[in-house]
Amino acid sequence: MHVPQVCEAPDMVGRISRTETHKGYRFDIGGHRFYTKVREVEDIWHEVMGDDYITVQGLSRIFYRNNFYGYLLRIFNALGNIGPYETYKTIGSFIKWTIQPKPQEDTFEEWVINRFGRRLCMHFFHSYTKKVWNAFSGAYHTVCLIEEFQYPRPGPGMMRKPC
Structure with missing residues (x-):
């Protein structure tokens, strides 16, 4: 079994996939929407987040x-x-x-x-x-622009666990 080691320059894990708190308000840094067509990935998100995972109507x-x-x-x-x-x-x-x-x-x-x-x-x-x-160096990828997405209620910082 391999145990990965994560090295981050800042003093926190997550870099731009985190949620900062200031005066009681949360601000997302980085990823704001979670969407996948891969059921296994979605299942992992739900396993990690439990009841703190919500579906949001998005206005872009x-x-x-x-x-x-x-x-x-x-x-x-x-x-x-x-x-x-x-x-x-x-x-x-x-x-x-x-x-x-x-x-x-x-x-x-x-x-x-x-x-x-x-x-x-x-x-x-x-x-x-x-x-x-x-x-992407010119590689083609399917783009899916959605109006409904899933999101961790407390912000994307909940998707990571500090070491």
Whole structure:
């Protein structure tokens, strides 16, 4: 049997997967949603958390150019927020890339452009694409954006046990 040794630079285990407390309020650092399609992983979460594991309705929004956009993007909300000129440009970009998509998608950014147009990609996906997909070195993964997720009632800091 192997016993792992965890080495952390800070004086606490968990790094960014923790919950800080200040004046009676809890603040999550790191992971905020727990979602899996793997039943065994979910069973472990429930075993660790017991009754302190809750299901939460999630409201995700993007704050961009002084407006809130639903996330997942909702077409009328997005087009209404960006104004008539940018709506025209965004719809034109969508039509162009729908009619003439890039034949081979080598990056996630190209995949997004082929489905949503370059303009919408520029506004909402570009920085996300660079940050996340550079970490994966171009590998494709299934993305599942959910509106309901499970969460440890006291915060993600409960998912770890200090050594």
